[in-house]
Amino acid sequence: MKAVRKRALYAAMILVLFSAVLILDGCAQFVLRGPVGNTGQYNYSPSIIETGNVRQFWWCSQGRNPSNPSQDTDAIYYESVNETTFATVGPILVLAETPGTWDLAYTCNPKVIEGVFTNPLGDGQTYTYAMYYVATASGNGINNSIGVAFSNDGIKWKKYPQPVIPSTSATTYGVGQPSLYNSDHKSAISMFYEDTYQGEHHVAAVSTDGVHFTVQGTLTTKGLDPDDPQPTWGDMSYDSVTGEWYALYCLPVRDPSTTGNVVERGGWGVELFKIPKDSLLTGSSPWQQLVIKDTVAMGYESIFIAGFVHDPYGNINVAAYPEVDFYASVSNPAPGWNATPAEAGNSARIETWILMPMKWIPATDFLLPFTQYYNGSQHQVTSGWINLDGGFTEQQVIGHIYANPLHGATVPLYGCKAGKADYFVSLDLGCEGQRILGKEGYVYSKQVSGLNLIPTYRCSEGQDHFVSTSASCGGKSMDEFLGYIAP
Numbered sequence: 100m101k102a103v104r105k106r107a108l109y110a111a112m113i114l115v116l117f118s119a120v121l122i123l124d125g126c127a128q129f130v131l132r133g134p135v136g137n138t139g140q141y142n143y144s145p146s147i148i149e150t151g152n153v154r155q156f157w158w159c160s161q162g163r164n165p166s167n168p169s170q171d172t173d174a175i176y177y178e179s180v181n182e183t184t185f186a187t188v189g190p191i192l193v194l195a196e197t198p199g200t201w202d203l204a205y206t207c208n209p210k211v212i213e214g215v216f217t218n219p220l221g222d223g224q225t226y227t228y229a230m231y232y233v234a235t236a237s238g239n240g241i242n243n244s245i246g247v248a249f250s251n252d253g254i255k256w257k258k259y260p261q262p263v264i265p266s267t268s269a270t271t272y273g274v275g276q277p278s279l280y281n282s283d284h285k286s287a288i289s290m291f292y293e294d295t296y297q298g299e300h301h302v303a304a305v306s307t308d309g310v311h312f313t314v315q316g317t318l319t320t321k322g323l324d325p326d327d328p329q330p331t332w333g334d335m336s337y338d339s340v341t342g343e344w345y346a347l348y349c350l351p352v353r354d355p356s357t358t359g360n361v362v363e364r365g366g367w368g369v370e371l372f373k374i375p376k377d378s379l380l381t382g383s384s385p386w387q388q389l390v391i392k393d394t395v396a397m398g399y400e401s402i403f404i405a406g407f408v409h410d411p412y413g414n415i416n417v418a419a420y421p422e423v424d425f426y427a428s429v430s431n432p433a434p435g436w437n438a439t440p441a442e443a444g445n446s447a448r449i450e451t452w453i454l455m456p457m458k459w460i461p462a463t464d465f466l467l468p469f470t471q472y473y474n475g476s477q478h479q480v481t482s483g484w485i486n487l488d489g490g491f492t493e494q495q496v497i498g499h500i501y502a503n504p505l506h507g508a509t510v511p512l513y514g515c516k517a518g519k520a521d522y523f524v525s526l527d528l529g530c531e532g533q534r535i536l537g538k539e540g541y542v543y544s545k546q547v548s549g550l551n552l553i554p555t556y557r558c559s560e561g562q563d564h565f566v567s568t569s570a571s572c573g574g575k576s577m578d579e580f581l582g583y584i585a586p
Contacts (some may be wrong), residue, residue, distance in 0.1 A: 134453040136429065137190045138158070138175055142448045144208045144276070144333070146230075152183040154252055154408065156426075157193070157230065158454060159207035164195040170259050171209040172196075175232060177254055192236075194232065194248060195257050195383040198247050199243035199264060202234030202246060203505035210334070210353070213411035215261040216249055216286050216297035216309045220257055227251045229309050231290065233261070233275040242266045243273035245292060247310065263310055274302075276404075278335035278346075278412035291318065291335050299329035302370045302575025303380060315380065324370055326511070326528050327351055333369060334426070336415040337409040343373045345415055347405040350393060350537075357534040359441025365401030365451065368393025368537050371459050378411060384524060387421075388503045390459045393537030394513040397457075398433035398484040400447040405457070423447035429455040436489030438535050466499040467540050469555075469584055471566060478565035479522040481514055482539045497566055498584040500551045510582050512539040523564035524557060525579065542582035552583035 136142035145158040146248065155177070162174030173196070178189030196206045203316040208234045216226040226249035235243045244262035266273035272295040280289040286309045293350040294302050300320075323330060329475035333347040336536035350368040355361060364543040371389040392402055405427035409415050414471040415423060417496055467482035472491035482500055485491050501508040514537055515530035516522050524539055525531055544554055556567050 102103070102487075119501060134429075134455045135178060135426065136453040137162075137178070138495070141452045142176075142454050143424045143452055144404045146210045146334075146430070146455050147406055147408045147426060148211060148213065148411050148509050149408050150411060153179055153181050155179045156189075156454070157211050157253075158250070158406075159209065160190075162195060163219045164198055165193065165359060167198050170196060173205045173518045175206060175209045175230070179253075184333050190316045191254060193254050194230065194258075195235070195433070197258065197448075200260070201236050201244060202232075202258075203236045204235040204238050205240060205243075206233075208233035208276055210277045210279050210406075211253065211261075212281050212288065212413055214284060214286050214287055214288070214309065219247075219249055219286075219308060220259060220311050224249075224259075226257075229252050229279075229288070230256060231277040232263075233277070235266075235273065241272055242269045242565060243275050245274055245277050245290075249309075253401050259310060263306075263312055264290070267294055270408045271295045278332075280335075280337050282412075284412055286515075288312075293331060295431065295577055301332065314577045318379055319374070319382030319386070321382035322387065323348065323387065325352075330370075331404075333403070333405040334407045334425070336409045337376070337413055338373070338414050339414045343378050344376055344424060345407065345408065347427075347431055349373055349403050353444075353535060354529075355444075357440060357530070357532070358444030359439060361441050361444025363401060363444055363447045364429060365403040365430060365452065367400075367448055367535060368396075369405045371423065371425075374469075381496060390502065391538050392427065393458050394433075394484040394535075395481060395537030395539055398486065399429040399431060400434055400443055401430040402427050402455075415470075419458070422458055424456065424458050427484070428452050428455050431455065432484065433484075436486035436491075439519050440516075443516075443534065456496045462576065465502055465505060466585060467479065467502050468496045469498050469500045469539070469566075470496050473565075477520045477522065477563050479566075480524055480566045481522075483514070497555065497568065498586055500542055500584050502540055504541045508541045508543045508585075510542050510544050512542050513537070514539045518562065521564060523559075524566065526579065526581065544562075546583055553586060554583055555581040557581055570578060 106309045117203040140161040148155045160176045175191045175194040176190045186533040208409040211230045228250040230248045244266045245264035246262045248256040250256045277292045288306045290304050301318040303315040306312045330348040348370045350366045372386040389557045405425045408424040434443040471480045471494045472493050474490040504513040516534040558567045558575045560575045
């Protein structure tokens with residue numbers, strides 16, 4: 100399981116599914132809530148198709164290879180969930196390595212699309228599903244290629260014998276993490292994938308038969324988060340109503356020096372972006388940042404390689420639309436409020452990874468309350484998640500900060516933690532050598548006439564940090580001017 104993703108590679112956790120009742124227009128509608136995954140094994144890199152009330156999941160987990168029982172590494176699993184009745188099928192191991200072939204060592208990172216695939220294997224059969232997956236024959240996890248398998252039920256698969264996107268380098272990771280779109284609902288497949296040769300970049304390729312691909316170009320990086328200049332990603336999907344592409348990019352992995360020298364494999368968050376379709380390769384309009392799901396927002400130590408919930412052909416226009424639903428691999432549960440850096444790092448170990456549902460609702464999270472909490476000994480000031488086990492209670496809402504760089508508020512503010520319990524905010528992406536939790540939001544660097552902006556200062560007393568609107572910090576130490584925020 101060593102290969103298939105160079106920034107995040109293993110996963111596990113007990114499967115827990117729970118439901119809630121949502122009342123809409125006087126009618127009760129059941130909504131699936133909670134994680135999806137494989138009991139006792141790692142779970143990551145999901146592909147999700149929604150058809151009516153049913154969601155179909157394919158993802159990477161550990162499993163014993165039916166073709167080689169001594170091999171217990173990567174495998175691709177399937178599960179379907181009816182969101183109304185909660186009836187499930189699976190989890191079922193549906194694809195693993197083939198001994199003696201190009202994918203004999205690791206097989207992972209599936210993406211599934213529906214269509215009409217006529218005789219792609221030369222067996223005279225027409226298939227409904229195509230699964231593009233990442234695999235290698237290298238036990239070192241390098242030299243990855245992208246292959247394809249076909250199915251009529253999403254469970255029984257037949258592999259095309261050779262990669263459809265060969266590795267570009269025998270000494271680096273290679274190519275991986277495909278994302279798919281079927282433009283004619285038959286076999287006109289657009290694939291977007293990562294290529295690590297000569298630096299991380301994302302490639303667009305097209306096919307008319309689902310097997311033979313022609314490269315169109317490289318996706319623009321204009322507008323992506325400058326904090327992560329060469330980001331990896333999880334998925335792409337298309338909005339057929341607005342003519343925009345959505346993408347889920349990964350934030351980096353923490354530096355081990357900030358996690359007690361524990362090496363975390365999953366990054367500390369994912370970011371959702373969109374871009375007009377005509378700008379995808381040209382960059383004529385930049386990517387627009389929509390939301391960040393990180394440790395600040397969610398509490399989990401690791402959040403990474405997310406996959407969209409989309410229709411059978413890769414459109415994001417499913418029942419929740421215009422809400423955008425996706426699943427990310429997270430380390431669950433979140434670390435304790437007073438966990439040491441090493442304890443926090445160990446909370447993200449591979450056996451805790453599950454697939455957790457997340458969402459973005461348009462125009463609901465532009466301004467976030469910037470709230471100060473206190474538990475009698477420590478303050479925490481955040482726009483996001485608070486660990487109630489720490490006994491924190493709200494002291495005050497200091498003001499509001501922007502979730503994205505908007506309206507002149509373009510200075511990022513980071514949530515950080517030093518030692519066991521010293522939470523603080525900083526203008527430094529590196530959290531001044533301490534553990535980064537994520538982005539709190541964006542603030543103004545200067546006053547803007549007519550906005551009644553509030554100045555904010557980071558203050559401290561010993562190992563306790565807080566935020567004040569006064570430079571005097573109530574007689575405590577003033578460490579840093581943070582910027583101006585909305586009332």
